[in-house]
Amino acid sequence: MDERAALRLLSGELEAAGDDAAIVDGLVVTTDMLHERTDFPAGTTRYTAGWRAVGASLSDVAAMGAEATATVAAYAAPTFDRDELLAFVRGASDVCDRVGTEYVGGDLDGHDEFTVSTTAIGRTDDPVRRRGARPGDVVCVTGTLGRSAAALRLFDRGETDRANDRFRFDPRIDAGRALAPHATAMMDSSDGLARSLHQLSEASNCGFAIDSDRIPIDDAVFEVADGDDVLELATSFGEDFELVATLPEDAVPAVRDATDASLSVIGSVRDAGAAITMDDEPLADRGYTHG
Amino acid sequence: MDERAALRLLSGELEAAGDDAAIVDGLVVTTDMLHERTDFPAGTTRYTAGWRAVGASLSDVAAMGAEATATVAAYAAPTFDRDELLAFVRGASDVCDRVGTEYVGGDLDGHDEFTVSTTAIGRTDDPVRRRGARPGDVVCVTGTLGRSAAALRLFDRGETDRANDRFRFDPRIDAGRALAPHATAMMDSSDGLARSLHQLSEASNCGFAIDSDRIPIDDAVFEVADGDDVLELATSFGEDFELVATLPEDAVPAVRDATDASLSVIGSVRDAGAAITMDDEPLADRGYTHG
CATH class of the missing domain: 3.90.650.10 (PurM-like C-terminal domain)
Structure with a gap:
């Protein structure tokens, strides 16, 4: 099963899912996982990685027409280098500042490949969906x-x-x-x-x-x-x-x-x-x- | 730097972080990443993995004295097997049912080791912190x-x-x-x-x-x-x-x-x-x- 088929399967199981983010109780919630080998080319700084990973989730919040409330990240790496970790947190925090929200922290995890999972939460009473485009728009x-x-x-x-x-x-x-x-x-x-x-x-x-x-x-x-x-x-x-x-x-x-x-x-x-x-x-x- | 030192570093950078979950704007938010090799012994079903991964994040919401609002998961695996994926989603959904909340979906990702990252969101106006224990309690x-x-x-x-x-x-x-x-x-x-x-x-x-x-x-x-x-x-x-x-x-x-x-x-x-x-x-x- 390829990823698109798997995603359709997941969406079919879950009423609130689909679109760029799930909608629940006035909140929009979205999560993404990124890996060094596939998502961060050699030369990507940890500052950029933090910015980009958290930014990708914020982009999903934006796509629902929501305001951003908070973001978190789980950071997995073979070793925890102080400068790398701080750079990541600063990148994550800076992209949040840019859009008026907060990076509120997350989890750390030993893992053989640098991997980041981010979640962004937003609020809207009237989310914009993927369905609804009208001829003439x-x-x-x-x-x-x-x-x-x-x-x-x-x-x-x-x-x-x-x-x-x-x-x-x-x-x-x-x-x-x-x-x-x-x-x-x-x-x-x-x-x-x-x-x-x-x-x-x-x-x-x-x-x-x-x-x-x-x-x-x-x-x-x-x-x-x-x-x-x-x-x-x-x-x-x-x-x-x-x-x-x-x-x-x-x-x-x-x-x-x-x-x-x-x-x-x-x-x-x-x-x-x-x-x-x-x-x-x-x-x-x-x-x-x-x- | 070991994980506890790294976590202290992260917490020092982030005002809202610390405790079992971050607190922001009436919400508590917590994220965890789990890996097959370290967290799911051989024999763990994907149903149990979904239950346990999402349950671990819900436990952090519980520890703040909050009610649970929603959960999401990013699911990474070398291949997407229909039965495994459905079992995971059912485990995640069932543990949410057990505590009156919803699993609203997530992200899928190709990765060499089965890895799950979960986020749970809860609400409380008066979170319970780790500080505050009084002699005699x-x-x-x-x-x-x-x-x-x-x-x-x-x-x-x-x-x-x-x-x-x-x-x-x-x-x-x-x-x-x-x-x-x-x-x-x-x-x-x-x-x-x-x-x-x-x-x-x-x-x-x-x-x-x-x-x-x-x-x-x-x-x-x-x-x-x-x-x-x-x-x-x-x-x-x-x-x-x-x-x-x-x-x-x-x-x-x-x-x-x-x-x-x-x-x-x-x-x-x-x-x-x-x-x-x-x-x-x-x-x-x-x-x-x-x-």
Whole structure:
């Protein structure tokens, strides 16, 4: 059974689960586990690891349109080095500060591979789900896409300072709150834009028409592309933790007024029978399948 | 740096951390990571693993005197077997049912060793801390001690059904709620009674005088002891997830009326200068150091 099938199985068992976070009793709750070999390239500092791990969970809270309440992490490593541990905690705390919440601690654990499990908790009375996109809505994304793809190339090149910088990101709590009153469907782009659109399509039973010219590609992608398809890197690599939302076009100005994050309109929602296209060509369901 | 030093370092960095769970904004939050090699002996079913992992986090919620709101788990394994995954989810859900809360799902992750990270969230307006024990208070424990020690022996003997049965436990949410209005200090016994008393002593700046005759030793311990010191198994092995609390003696009947769990008075709180003793002999700070 692959991970997506297993996740569907888990969701089928659990009423409250699904979407980017579970919803229970006015809270949203989300948990993720990251491993050194698959999630933290050589050169990733523990400060960046703490920021990124906790940030990934906060991104799921943002995708529900919730405010962030608290985060915790379980930190497992072969040895506990004081400087590494402090750097991790500072990264975790700093990303929480960035979005007005608190890193409140966690568990430590001996383990042969550096592994982090993070949980974020948020509050909302009116969570935004993946279902609900309506034909005629526009599709928006926050920020820029391709930061993580670019970071990996920079790690490969040994430009670790710049890579670490790109590997950290602002969880879009503020933009999520701004989008929440208007968004008909929302999720984060952690599996890449292409896969996010397919997941929204499945949940909302709709098609999408995307205009590649309007996709906000991160500057660093152009720099590192090295002959590769820039658009492919920006849309299929994923791990950017931006929000992908659908909303009525006339609500876009109000959202832009309510958040400092940039918001790009990249296309529109089509009827149930319609395909998912980019520039009128079918957009394949490919991207990062997360562990 | 060993785990206890690392945990102290983490706690020093984080105002809300410490105790069995972090406290933030009317919520208590706790996270734990468990690994197959160190935490799940051969023969542990995935049902038991789900129950035990989620139960361990619920025990930390209980130790704060909180009610349980929700739990999540990140499940990492080399492969995702449908039956194993379902069994895990059912174990996690069943232990939540037992204490009136919900398992709301989590994350799945490919990893070379079966690893589970669980988070439990609870609510209380008045959490019970580890500090606050007063000379003259009595010391109580819920349930019986030594279940997990006995379970490990049963796993070793190949009596896996009985071992799995002993390895599951009722998180003491109900007893914690009953104790909360009266307890001056509380924690769970996951590191063993001896270590719990040392931790309470450090937090509350007090001594303890324990009477070994009054320690409620699980029947299974006598059966598996095989010449070993029964009292040692019951007090130092740990992982029993019972509550250890201090409270005024005259409050004991009210607590007993308010919970179905058994409550044993095992000794009393002494002044700051006093030692931690069992039957007037010093009780060493030994037990299970948890990952």
